[in-house]
Amino acid sequence: MNDQLKLLLEGRIVVERGPFKLDAEVNVKQAEIVALMGPNGAGKTTLLEAILGWLPLADGQVLLDGQTLEVHGENRTVPTHEREIGMVFQDGLLFPHLNVMRNIEFGTGSSSTHVSELLEPLEITNLVDRYPEELSAGQRQRVALARTLATAPKLVLLDEPLGALDVTGRVIARKLIGNVLRSNGAGALVVTHDPADAFALADRILVLEGGRVTQCAPPDQIRTRPATKWVAELVGWNFFEGDGNGSLVELADGVEIATAHRGLDGPVAVTINPTAVALYTQEPTGSPRNSWHCHVESIEFVADVARVSLVGPFAISADVTRAAVAELGIDTGSAVWASLKATEVGIQPLQG
């Protein structure tokens, strides 16, 4: 959706820390919010710190708004404080010896008109005289965001901005932060663990695993075409690796899955939306090619949906309605038939 906008941040970030190596391409367009996700230790915070110039690049370069900030092997590195990149830390990291107003004004020159415009939307107007230790985690987080935005950075980096908040605070803060970031017009790169945050806030999601980018796509595509097992688990999809053979995929445990694809050859990844998995108490008639006799391992209810985890020839999850669970009369240990249309099977090349 932002293809016509020009790139704000263009970077190839390579950082080496002992045995760990981060090597990631990262781009953020003007006014775009990109969520950065990945398992613990994937290098998310390292990536942010390298973009800020806090960690030296072992290779690659960072460009912001067409200006070169850093190129590996060249001396003209723009220091952190001249990069016009703001960072909001997980715990806010407000300066404890300054009150809220002085914290927010810390990075601004003399112009404080911009500051007053930030207080209202972030709902911190009546906190300006307090000290950080007198604030709740959510308030600290919003003050930290105001402090960063007050400097009018070209790019805002947010490291788990909602991580320290409880569920209610999270929803409120997510909305506030989203609104403010969107009206601000700067680009933003947000590290988050919570897919709900990423889907609510982001135009694009960048997935980092083991120091490498494994997927970078809009939220809808992440949701429907997860590229790795980690992403699939994140969005609740079934993800299998197997060997393609014509229109069949053979999994490691011997299960064959029929697909609507042709000419498959070699290792592929199979993604299956759990809502596409249908459950029956009897063997399905008309025998769809994909049907397996399984046992129910567990049933978890989220709102009106039941996530049914099945074990049998292989482990697969099905999402059915609460009503369907009652109708089928299944419970932990029940025997069921799981079936799947070949057209519902997604195929992707396997990531290195």
Added chain:
Amino acid sequence: MTPQLPRLLRLAAFVAVAVVAAPLFSLLWRIPWSELPRLLSTEVVVDALFLSLVTSLVAALLALLIGIPIAFQLSRMTGISASTLRAVATLPMVLPPVVGGAALLFAFGRRGLIGETLDNAAGLVLPYTPAGVVIANAFVATPFVVLTVESGLRALDPRYELAAASLGASPLRSTLRVVLPMIRSSIVAGAFLAWARALGEFGATITFAGNVPGRTQTLPLAVFVAMEADRDAALAMSLVLVFISLIVLVCLRDRWWPAK
């Protein structure tokens, strides 16, 4: 609730406190309380007290000026280089003060490595002057600043500096507006300890600055001299030193060691 100590340990602590307190108690016991005003208002005592207060305060400031940059440098170093620099910077704390005073003479004395140049270039002579007292005091007091400030810096989350930098603060501004205010309790503790150490300085002072009444004779030197001539005066001056030291330590209770 804090768990109770074993009875044997409590007994040992009681005996130990008694042993530590005995000299102090004996001192207080022998003090001629009614004579105090007269004893403390003699010229020698007033001069020594005044000189001690001024030189120890100036020395404490000098120790901050020298110690804080060293502490900053140390806090950024690791491994053998950090240990070496720390050893050099804190050596005056464990060195016999007389040796320190002798070393100062070899450096700043009239024929000293730096002293000769100072004398020739600016006519500046440090030994046997009040300035020499300050130098000797600062020399032994600086390690206290280095150690307390370095530990304060090491305890500070380095991401505060990253936060300051990401808000556009230059390293200098970040140091002045964020780091120094955040470690101010360490700086205050270091300053108090340095001052207390300077106030009680004896060996380096007498070696480097001599013992000239009214010029370089500080309170501890005056006490030493009075022990030979006038015991009561020595006791009175000792009381002043005990009193000041106690006040410093009580004021520092939360800063020198983390208390609840």
